[in-house]
Amino acid sequence: MTTTPEFSASFTQNEAARTDQERAAILADPGFGNHFTDHMFLSEWTVDGGWADPRVVPYGPLQLDPAAAVLHYAQEVFEGLKAYAHADGSVWAFRPEANGARLGRSAARLALPELPVEWFLGSIRALIAADRDWVPSGEERSLYLRPFMFASEVFLGVRPAHHVTYSVIASPAGAYFSGGVKPVSIWLSENYARAAAGGTGAAKCGGNYAAGLLPQQEAFEHGCEQVAFLDAAEHRWVEELGGMNLYFVRSDGSVVTPELSGSILEGITRDSILTLAADLGHGVTERKVSIDEWQGGVASGEITEVFACGTAAVVTPVGRLAWNGGEVDASNGEMGPVTAAIRSALVDIQYGRAEDRHGWMTRMV
Template sequence: IAWSEEAGWHDAQVKPYGPLILDPAAAVLHYAQEIFEGLKAYRWADGSVWTFRPEANAERLQRSARRLALPELPESAFIAAIKRLVEIDKEWVPSAPETSLYLRPFMIASEAFLGVRPAHGVDFHVIASPAGAYFPGGIKPVSIWLSEDWSRAGRGGMGAAKTGGNYASSLLPQAEAYEQGCQQVLFLDSEERTWVEELGGMNVFFVYADGRVVTPALGTILEGITRSSVIRLLEERGHVVEERRFDIAEWRRGVESGDIVEAFACGTAAVITPIGRLKARDWEIGAPDAEPGALTMSLREELTDVQYGRRPDHHGWMTRLA
């Protein structure tokens, strides 16, 4: 779907997958004026295809658009685009357990010019790719590397937007995590380097022995759709959920004293994954082969059951696509 100042959103088209034609002076290539989303289409046992909370993705895309000075795409156009693509690609939605068709909507500034200003010509696209099970051999806790040198986003920056620049800034710390034998990087706030923010692509939760659950407050982090769904499920189960600043020292002390009994990460790709070990430059807590926590695993089961149509969707979270 194209956008121009004069015509607004217009010219929705379905095209065979292939390279995009972009002018070498297209604003997106120079100033990174782009945003994206990530969601999945799930095949249910009866063959129908569904997605999870697409209105929330549409709304987050609109918030990202405002931050990146891009035009807002109406929710109805966002959902219609996804539906159209999935209807056409229906046979690409896999049916093996825990697999899906990953959907990647994105918006780019395609106008060609070399000054620094918001573009007047923009395009919105959706592409799709089948995704295998995140944990094909059973759930394994992740090991996390604490990035002490780098931040992902700062106050007043773009941390709450889903935009490529945030991921560009996470590539080097993520590569360091791999070098350290970890699968994910953990970011702290950029000012005091004390407050836990999020992983490269997931939000984090901490479970206390008394049943309280803490997750970092919104602001500089991405407002995960899995995160808000998990908060809802926890509250329904009677847990007190504290969205607040969370000191990295509180995590370390909490694990050492036994007050924190589980930590998990969540996002569309991995749904909910136990955190086994946190490794910093001079210390570490947990173990890579730690047993996944009971609450972590039961939340994972509840959420994946709803997504795959194995239990009733009391929240109206699922939308049928095909």
């Protein structure tokens, strides 16, 4: 068995890096996922050598053989996290250790090698140090980091790859939704499931998102921005949106979220909100939530707010839920008070405006 050496990354300067003026123009209106920094992190794993050659190099295309296993069998996983510029000029990441641990769980499910959390943190820190000037400042601004791992072995047999590539890229980000933080409309998918028991729903892998693209297209066709999925067995229990976890605020002020079932992604923002909602005095419950409860609860007033959460969108209010034959709306076109308080508590910690009582922030540079 190979052992993983202590992390130490080499650095190669990008001689074609954007000028200060070019970077400033991008940071003035970054959007989400539209632009990328000047460098990226790379490392490779082999059966015989383990993880090796950690390095920060100029951002650019990856060269893949047409027979690379990932292109045929989708053996890949990824993560998403953000780094925030604080008022004193320091840069902090939100719960990166949890992202590193989840990457390990996802990798295990996809038969990929475990990347030590120390290497995960080292890769993030090395890339941020190289591209510190790309971290935007201001409300709703952050540096979105995308670590990912894929089977790069040139081989067409169906087995776990013997050569794997790990990379991190970074993108300056504004608000996830271009229209700002306002209630999103949801289409209920009644014909498709995101994941099933025993599948890869709890892993953060590209196949889960690819499976949601057709239902997402269906949502757009019905004038909705996101799609909600039910369980694959009974088509009764609410699971999650295409890329976000769900919460329901009841008339007594309690907050409910669908319990983890093996087919729901264990969101880090989801877990943080469980803690923050309790801090704010709300009863918090993880349990099964039926689609009848969502539809009927909003109609009766028993459910007063619905919101979704994820790394990219943070906390987003949910308004209209539509399906073939009906719709309900949990908002009056604006964010509800409980959603707003939870969102504010979370982003204030992330941007260094509130005390980090739970030790969630890790300084990067």
